[in-house]
Amino acid sequence: MSFFSVQGITAGYGNRPIVENVTFDIEEGTLLGIIGANGSGKTTLLKAICGILPHKGSCTLDGVSLERLPPKKLAGLSGYIPQRSGISIDISALDVVLMGFNPQLGLLERPDASMKEKARAALLQVGLSEHENENYLHLSEGQRQLCILARTLAADEKLLLLDEPESALDFRFRYHVLSLLRRWLREGERCGLVTLHDPMLALNHCDRLLLLSDGKVQGMLSPGSDPAERMERELSAIYGPVSLQRCTGRDGKSHLIMLREEK
Amino acid sequence: MVVLAVAGLFVGKYPLSLQALLSGDEMQLRVFWTLRASRTVVGVIGGFALGAAGFVYQTVFRNPLASPDIIGVSSGASAGAAFGILFLSGTAAVTVSAFGGALLAVGAALALSMLDRSGKNSTIVLAGIAVHALAQTALMGLKLTADPERELASIEYWIMGSLNGISIYSIPGNLVLCILCLVVLFLLHRQTILLSAEEGEARMLGVSVGKLRLIILLAATLAVSCVVSMTGLISFVGLLAPHGARLLTKNNRLSTMLLSGFLGGALLCGADILARSVAASELPVSIFTSLLGAPFLIFLIIRGRRAS
Numbered sequence: 001m002s003f004f005s006v007q008g009i010t011a012g013y014g015n016r017p018i019v020e021n022v023t024f025d026i027e028e029g030t031l032l033g034i035i036g037a038n039g040s041g042k043t044t045l046l047k048a049i050c051g052i053l054p055h056k057g058s059c060t061l062d063g064v065s066l067e068r069l070p071p072k073k074l075a076g077l078s079g080y081i082p083q084r085s086g087i088s089i090d091i092s093a094l095d096v097v098l099m100g101f102n103p104q105l106g107l108l109e110r111p112d113a114s115m116k117e118k119a120r121a122a123l124l125q126v127g128l129s130e131h132e133n134e135n136y137l138h139l140s141e142g143q144r145q146l147c148i149l150a151r152t153l154a155a156d157e158k159l160l161l162l163d164e165p166e167s168a169l170d171f172r173f174r175y176h177v178l179s180l181l182r183r184w185l186r187e188g189e190r191c192g193l194v195t196l197h198d199p200m201l202a203l204n205h206c207d208r209l210l211l212l213s214d215g216k217v218q219g220m221l222s223p224g225s226d227p228a229e230r231m232e233r234e235l236s237a238i239y240g241p242v243s244l245q246r247c248t249g250r251d252g253k254s255h256l257i258m259l260r261e262e263k
Numbered sequence: 264m265v266v267l268a269v270a271g272l273f274v275g276k277y278p279l280s281l282q283a284l285l286s287g288d289e290m291q292l293r294v295f296w297t298l299r300a301s302r303t304v305v306g307v308i309g310g311f312a313l314g315a316a317g318f319v320y321q322t323v324f325r326n327p328l329a330s331p332d333i334i335g336v337s338s339g340a341s342a343g344a345a346f347g348i349l350f351l352s353g354t355a356a357v358t359v360s361a362f363g364g365a366l367l368a369v370g371a372a373l374a375l376s377m378l379d380r381s382g383k384n385s386t387i388v389l390a391g392i393a394v395h396a397l398a399q400t401a402l403m404g405l406k407l408t409a410d411p412e413r414e415l416a417s418i419e420y421w422i423m424g425s426l427n428g429i430s431i432y433s434i435p436g437n438l439v440l441c442i443l444c445l446v447v448l449f450l451l452h453r454q455t456i457l458l459s460a461e462e463g464e465a466r467m468l469g470v471s472v473g474k475l476r477l478i479i480l481l482a483a484t485l486a487v488s489c490v491v492s493m494t495g496l497i498s499f500v501g502l503l504a505p506h507g508a509r510l511l512t513k514n515n516r517l518s519t520m521l522l523s524g525f526l527g528g529a530l531l532c533g534a535d536i537l538a539r540s541v542a543a544s545e546l547p548v549s550i551f552t553s554l555l556g557a558p559f560l561i562f563l564i565i566r567g568r569r570a571s
Contacts, residue, residue: 052463075469086461088325089515095456102457103469108450135513 003028004061004159004191011048011055012215018044019215022057026193026208029186031178033206034195036238041215042195043083043163049193050080050161061159062189076103078159079152083167085144087136093147094132097122100155115154122154123147125180141168149177153184160185160192166201174198178205199235203244203256213238223256264307264529267536271303274536302426304438306532309426309490312441313497314504314527316483318520319448321505322459323479324388330501331487334387334480335394339368340491342398345405345418354428357421358492362437365488368394373477387480423547424495426535441489445524447482452517455479459515498549500527503556510563530556 002025012018019041026032034042048055051066051074059066061077069077079100087096097119098111105111111119123129126146131139136147145168152160160181166174178194182205185192196202202209203223211218211234219234228244235242241261248254272295273279279299283291313331320329331337343364347357375390402418409415431438448455457470458479465472491497504527505519512519534551 047463050467052466071466071471072469075467078467080464080467082461082464086325086464087459089322089456089459090509090513091456091459091515095514095516099457099460099468102453105453107454110453 001063002026003030003189005059006049007058007060009045009048009055009057009059011044011053013044013053017215019048019212022212022215022217024210024217024220026191028189028191030207031182031185031192031194031205033202033209034193034212035197035199035202035209036212036218040212040238042212044215045212046080046161046163046193046195050074050078052080072103075157077157078161079155079157081145081148081152081160081162081165083163084141085148089137091136092133093123093128093136093139093150094119096136096147097151097154100151103155118154118156119150122150125153126150127176142170142173145169146173146177149180156188158190160190162192162194164195164197166196166198174201175205181205199239200256200258203231203258211235211238228256264310264525264532267529267532268303268307271306271532271536272299274540297430297432301429301431302535303532304431305426305429305490305493306535307528308438308441309494309497310500310504310528310531311524312445312486312490312527313500313531314508315445315448315520315524316487317501317503317527318505318508318515318523319455319479319483320501322455322515323476323483325459327506328502331484331491334372334391334484335368335398336365336484336487337491337496338395338398338402339371340365340488341422341496342401342405343367343492344421344495345402345409348414348417348421349405349409354430358437361421361495362488362492364398365484365492368398369481369484369488371397373481387476420547421495424491424497424549424552425538425545425547426494426531427539427545429493437489437493441486444482444486444489448479448486449517449520451475451479451482452520456515494548496549497531497552499552499556500530503552503560504530506560507563510566530559 005025007023009022010017010020022045034045036042044053047053049059066074098115101111101115120129120132123132126149128143128146128150131143136144139147145165165177169177178201181192209221209223211221218237221231221234232242232244235258243259243261245257245259246254247257279291279295284295317330320331320333321327324333340361344357344361346364347360351357351360372390372394375393376387379386406415406418409418454475457465457468458476460468462472505523507526508519508523509515512522530552533555534548537551538546538548
C-alpha cells in the first residue's frame with residue numbers, strides 16, 4: 001500500500017467542478033510537484049486534499065483516511081502552506097511558528113519551553129533566526145513564506161502541502177526552500193505535495209510530477225528516470241511546444257532545462 | 264486606571280473626604296457606597312470589558328474598525344432600553360430590557376449567520392448589518408410613540424450613555440456575567456489569535472473555526488451587552504483601547520489584551536469624572552470618551568510613526 005493515496009478527487013466552487021476524478025499514489029519520502037497552466041486546478045486540488053474545500057473522493061495517509069478526521073487530528077497529520085498567509089495582526093515571527101503546535105495543545109494550554117526551542121530551531125533552519133522577535137508583518141513576502149514554512153517544519157507533520165511557495169521567493173531562496181524540503185522529507189516518515197508555476201524548478205527538485213490540465217490528470221512524470229522524449233511530449237501538451245536539454249553544473253550535477261520551441 | 268478610579272470615588276457634586284469617611288460620617292458613607300462606589304465599579308469593569316471585547320472583535324474579524332456594533336449589539340440594546348423606558352418602570356427594568364434587546368440582536372445575528380454554512384466572517388458581518396437595521400427601525404418606531412418631553416428625552420439621554428444613577432446592588436447579575444465572560448475571553452486568547460489567520464489556514468492549524476468563533480464572539484458580545492445595558496451606549500472605548508494597547512506594545516499577546524482592558528477602564532473612569540464635574544448638570548459620558556480618546560489615539564499614532 002502507498003504511503004499517500006488520492007482516489008477520485010472531484011472538487012470545485014459552488015456546483016462547478018474545477019478538478020475532476022484526480023487519482024495518484026506516492027511513496028514515503030517523495031516530493032510530488034503539481035504543475036499545469038493557470039486555472040488548471042492546482043490550488044483547488046491542494047485545498048481539497050487538505051480538507052479546506054468540500055470534495056468527493058478520498059485521501060489516505062499511511063492507512064488513515066483524512067476525510068474522517070476532526071480538524072485537530074487532520075492538522076496533526078498534515079501541514080498546509082498557502083500562497084500567502086492571511087495573518088494580518090502584529091505578531092512576532094516566533095509566535096507565528098508557535099501557532100503550528102496548536103494540534104498538540106489542549107484548548108487552554110500554551111506552548112511550553114520545548115516547543116519554543118523547536119520553533120527557534122525551525123527558524124534557524126529556514127534562515128530567519130535573527131528575525132524571531134520581529135513583527136511578522138514587517139518581514140518581506142519571501143521571509144513571511146519562510147516563516148510559514150518554519151511553522152510547518154516545527155510541527156513535524158507527515159504530509160506537507162505547499163501552494164506555489166516559489167511565488168514570493170527570489171532565485172536564491174527558491175532553491176534553498178526546495179532543497180531544504182527534500183532533505184526534510186527524507187529524514188522521517190513524510191511526503192510532500194507542492195504546486196509550482198516554474199516547470200524547471202519542478203523538473204529539478206521534485207521526485208515525481210503530476211501534470212494537470214483543465215482539472216484533469218494529463219500525466220505523471222518521474223524526472224529522474226523518464227526518457228526526455230516522453231517528458232517533452234507530456235509537457236508540450238500543457239505548455240505548448242517545448243524541448244528538454246540536460247546540462248551539467250560545475251558541481252557535476254545534471255540539470256534539466258526546458259526551452260520553448262517555435263512551431 | 265487605578266488613579267482615575269480612586270479619583271472617581273471622590274469627585275462629584277457632593278464633596279467627599281477620606282478623613283470624614285474614616286471617621287464614620289453617615290452621610291459621607293452613604294454617598295460613597297450607594298453612588299460613588301457603584302459608578303466607579305461599573306466604570307472600571309465596564310471600561311475594561313469594552314476594551315478587552317474590542318480587542319477580540321478586531322482580532323477575530325481581522326478588521327481594525329470592528330466593534331460590538333458590527334453584530335448589532337448596541338442597536339439591539341438601544342431598542343431594548345427604549346422599550347423599557349416606554350413600557351416598564353424603574354432603572355433596573357430599563358437595564359434588563361436593554362440587556363434583553365442586546366441578547367436578542369446578538370442571537371438573531373448569529374442565527375442568521377449560521378444559515379450560511381460556509382461560516383465566513385463576512386456572513387456574520389452582513390447578518391449584523393441586517394439586525395442593526397431592524398433594531399434601528401424598531402427604535403425609530405418606539406421613538407415615534409414616545410412622549411416628546413419626557414420619554415423621548417430619556418431615550419436620547421440613554422443612547423448617549425451615562426454612569427449616573429447606576430446601582431450595582433440592584434442588578435449584580437450583570438457584573439457577575441460580565442466578569443465570567445471576560446475570564447472566558449482571556450482563557451481563549453490563544454484561540455482568538457489563531458482565528459486571526461484566514462479561515463482555511465486556521466482550520467489547517469487544527470482550529471474548529473465555526474464553533475470557536477461562535478463561543479468567542481458570544482462571550483465578547485455578552486460582556487458588552489452586560490455593560491451597555493447598564494450604562495447606555497458608550498462610544499469609542501471598544502475601538503480606541505485596543506489600538507492604544509497595540510501601539511504601546513507593538514504586539515497582540517495576552518498582555519496587550521490586558522492593557523487594552525486597562526486603557527478602556529481608564530478612559531471610561533476619566534470620561535465619567537469629566538461628565539459629572541465640568542457643567543452644572545451631568546453630561547453624557549460618550550462626549551468625553553470621544554473627546555479624550557480621539558486626541559490620545561492621534562498622539563499614539565504620531566509617536567508610533569516617529570519611533571518607526
